[in-house]
Amino acid sequence: MKNKALLLVWSALVTIVLLASLTFARQGTGLIGKDFSDSNDMKWQLDEFYDVIGPSVLNPINIEEAKKKITVSDDEIERHRYRYGTLADQLSNIHDQYAQRIADAKDAGNELLQSSLIEERDMKLEDIRKNFEQDGHVEAKIRKGKEKVLENYLNEVKNKTYSLHVAYKLKNVETGETFSKGDISKPAVYKKNFNANSNYFKASSLPGRYSEWTTTYVKYYEDDYVSDEEITAMANPVQSFEGVVIVPKAAFEKGGALYAQYKDFNRGKYGMYAFWALGLLALIALLTVMKFRKEWVTGTPIADWYSDVKIDVKAAAFFMSALILVESINSKSYNLLNFFMQQRLESWVIWLGTIFFGGVLMTALLAFQLVNSVERWKREGMFAKDVKNSFTLQFLRAIREMFLKRSIGVQSFILLIGFFLAGIGFVGGFIAPFLFVVYIACVLFLGLPALYVFIRRSAYLNRIIVATEQMASGRLNEDIKIEGRSPLADHAKNLNNLREGVRVSMSEQAKSERLKTELITNVSHDLRTPLTSIITYTDLLKDETITPEERAKYVDILDKKSQRLKTLIEDLFEVSKMASGNLELHKQRVDLTQLLQQALAEHAEEIAESGLDFRTTFPEDMLIAYVDGQRWWRVLDNLIVNAIKYSLPGTRVYVTLRKVGESAEFVVKNITKYELGENVDELFERFKRADTSRHTDGSGLGLAIAQSIVDMHGGRMKIDLDGDLFKVTVSVLTK
Structure with missing residues (x-):
């Protein structure tokens, strides 16, 4: 609270210094050592006297002589003649004006009124006819109107008065005629001599400073007017006068005509002296006991709030505060002298209120804004950050983005x-x-x-x-209607595409969740089955009463189940490494024809026992490709094993290797023993088998592993289903 009071006191002192300095610069030379006779008000009244004395007293226009100089042009005659329309229009208009009044007088039996109205109407009708028949008739009426206008104007000029109490004695240099008023021998506060040495007084017939008012007065009077050129032509030549003009000292004394103005001027002058002294004391205080301290405006809650205000808002507030302060000090500096002259309580209350708001508060606000902004921007990078976050830059970015x-x-x-x-x-x-x-x-x-x-x-x-x-909100079934070819229509189209993408994504997500559940179920089943057998037969081997034949049989079963479990786990690790991208390929030149022959030869015994008829087609020459031989052999092996396990017994299996363009293509076609669904993609999923009962051997990872290896080689693996016909096509570039 103390800091706020000190800030307001400091702001009041600054306001006083500013106001005193400005008023001293503007009015000091006009007040210091000056009297009322030197004031601008006195000069204005003297100018008014010199402007009025010529046309009203010394060199007035003769009305009768001026009337003789009035002219009427053909344009004025035509304008007057057609002022109210054509002849027919004007005659019809007069008839309409009097018809009802004459009829009413007739109905009332008032013959005198009726005859008077008829006579008046006929006179106006005759006057209108003469307007269109005789130019002289129209000219006489215009001249009469102008004479009336001119007479009113010249009488107005002659009767012009002035407020200054002046005594004068002036003689026309050419005619010797003398004009005087008052006693010019009395003591004077103002005296001016006119003679050949100090220039004669030039008296004009027309007022200078009131010419705009008088021209307006002359021009408009019932549509008849006297032009500027005519008025100038009617004026007398400028006359030269010699003599003396004084303002008596008695006019400034109590009871004199200018005493009140003289008293007000002195009151205002000494009041300004006192105010300038106060401004000097305020300046001394600002330089000594009331030096500004930044603690007055920092470290307050409002200062913390102000720090978060945008920099352009701060700039606008600072500019407005400075503008209000300058305007307030500027306007008050003009009327301060008048307040000292008037000394009206209500005026002082209003003046002090406005100077407190516009001066003291704005000064305090400017100090607050300036100090807090400077303290904030002293921190490194803060000014650049504030500029970056400003509304102005956001607006410019928005315009660019618009x-x-x-x-x-x-x-x-x-x-x-x-x-x-x-x-x-x-x-x-x-x-x-x-x-x-x-x-x-x-x-x-x-x-x-x-x-x-x-x-x-x-x-x-x-x-x-x-x-x-x-x-x-999840409602994805209805498309947004696309209207026209505007950017909004393009936006609607993009939203529709996005909606379809979200819908497909949600469908895929649901499917993924379902497959995830199936995957966990299948993995659990495939791992649990051999593991259960191993546990069971291990418990049986613990029985000492079993025969050696039974023990050998149990050990053989344990070996098969362990190998089955080992294969399953190895395949699972293989797929995991492929999915994570941790499997490296060692590519080299490999003859794919020889590799396929080796794979078929390795499974020749199983093929013979399966009862399947394998029909193979190989290229006559070597088919070379840059592949990882071990991994690519795994692809061929998995597809051959898959055909042996899931082909219908007694059917033919077609295995083809050929070159197609720049690629080597490996195709396996067979008739499946199990009914397959229409969704081909599911066959690539891990632990997916054609045997849904999962009674056959295998991990269900064969096609998934093959697909991953092909993808790593940049190849393509495709499955086609046509009823029970199952076809796998694998292609890889040979270069």
């Missing part, structure tokens, strides 16, 4: 300019009726169509927003 879609940016810009010009046009329509007609045309043919397009686009945007909200 034109990311050029058509939307251009349309929005045109609409903004259009609405701005519409406001200007609406105001201009009240100034000039013609502009209002243009404005209405622009509204009908430009504004309303643009507004129609804007409203339609806004409605379409709202529909897109509502549809997007529905998508966000």
Whole structure:
């Protein structure tokens, strides 16, 4: 609280210094050592006297002589003649004016009124006819009107008075005629001599400073007017006068004509002296006991809040505060002298209130803003950060982003300019009726169509927003309607694509969850089956009563189940390494024909026992490809084993290796013993078997491993199903 009080005191002292300095610069030379006779008010009254004395006293225009110089032009005659329309229009208008009144007088039986109205009507009708028949008739009426206007004007000029109490004695240099008022021998506060040495007084017939007012007065009077050229032609030549003009000292004394003004001037002058002394004391205090301390405006809750304000808002607030302070000090410096002269309590209350708000508070606010901003920007990088986060840069970025879609940016810009010009046009329509007609045309043919397009686009945007909200809530079945070819239509199309992608993604996610569950179930089953057998037969071997034949049989079963479990785990690790990308390939030149022959030869015994008829087709020459021989052999082996296990007994299996373009293509076709679904992709999934009962040997990873190896070689593996016909095609580049 103490800091706030000290800040306000400091601000008040600064305001006093500023106001005192400005008033001293503006009014010091006009007040220090000066009297009322040297004041601007006195000079203004003397100028008024010299301006009025010529046309009203020394060199007035003779009214009768001026009337003789009035002229009437042909244009004025025509303008007067057709002032109320054509002859027919004017005659008809007069008849209409009197018809009802004459009829009413007749109905009332008032013959005198009736005859008077008829006579008056006929006189006006005759006057109108003469207007169109005789130019002289019209000219006489115009001249009479001008004479009346001129007479009123010249009488007004002659009767002009002035407020200054002046005594003078002036003699016309050419005619010797003397004009005087008051006693010029009395003591004077102002005295001016006019003679050949100090220049004669030049008396004009027309007022100078009131020429605009008098011209306006002369020009308009019942549509008859005297032009500027005519008035100038009627003026007398400028006359030269010699003599003396004084303002008596008695006019400044109590009871004199200028005593009140003299007293007010002195009161204001000494009041300004006192205020300038106060300003000097305030300056001394600011330099000694009231030096500014930044603790007055820092470390407060409002200072913490101000630190988070955007820098351009700070700049705008600082500019407005400075503007209010400058305007307040500037305006108050002009009328401070008047306040000292008047000394009215209500005026002082208003003046002090405005100077407190516009001066003291704005000074305190400027100090607060300046100190807190400087303290903040002393920290490294803070100024650049504030500039980066400013509304101005955000606005500029928004303008740039508004034109990311050029058509939307251009349309929005045109609409903004259009609405701005519409406001200007609406105001201009009240100034000039013609502009209002243009404005209405622009509204009908430009504004309303643009507004129609804007409203339609806004409605379409709202529909897109509502549809997007529905998508966000999970309703993905309904497409957004695409209207036209605007950027909004493109946006709707993209949202539809996104909706379809989300729908597919959700479907895939559901499928993935289902397959994950199946995977866990299948892995558990495939691992548990051999493990259960191993546990069971291990317990049986613990029985000492079993025969050696039984023991050998149990050991053989344990060996098979262990190998089965080992193969399953190895395949699982193999797939895991492939999926994680940790499996390295060692590519070299490999003859794929020889590799396939070796794979078939290794399973020749199983093929013979299966009862299947393998039909093979090989290229006549070597088919060389750069592959990892061990891994590629695994692909061939898995596909051959898969055909042996799942082909219908007694059917043929076709194995083909051929070169197709730049690729080697390996194809296996067989008739499956199990019914397969239509979803081919599921066959590539881990632990997926054609034997859903899972009674056959195998890990269910054969096709998945083969697919991964092919993918690592940049090849392609494809499965086709046609009923029970199962076909696998593997291709890899030979170069």
